[in-house]
Amino acid sequence: MPTLTDLARRFLPSGLTGLAGVACVGCCAIPLLLAAGVLSGAGWVVLGRWLPGLTVALTAAAGVAFWWARRRRHNCAGGTSCACGAG
Template sequence: MNRPLPTPTTRDHHPAPVVDNAPPTGSKVSGALAVVACAACCALPLLIAAGLLTTAGAAVAERTLLAVSAGLVVLALSLWWLHRRRGARRAAVAGTGCGCHGAGCGC
């Protein structure tokens, strides 16, 4: 029995590479540490009331915790941006970033 041959296609279909938009682990960790630093800063009045920290010590700790928290937020956002940029570069190298960048024109 003869079976018909499949119809040849004129286009070469390559699967599009998957671009990972989720934040990397390093970004998640530094974001979590920034949240912990903010929580510790909010706990300073309780430490003063409990007598575990003086007012001068709380002032120094507040400035330090705010600076550390801001630095960790900047680090988390930078790591996420770098991760997305590398993913976009990989997609462009794989051939899905030509023309209008995935809109279907120019390729």
């Protein structure tokens, strides 16, 4: 049975990347929604201020999660060429 860490290493990078992509699409859709009249000026004030920052934060978090998931774990299981200290 996989541990919680193994599951996090597997699903966290893809989940954060998906959220960052949705936020990026949202940033690009704001001008179109304004032009179509779907989004009002008040919506622009709210979304225009925090959505770009959210996109940058999610993208950075996805990059860190990708790095964390891909780095190698060094595990010494009694091998003869292990660089870990014995005992």
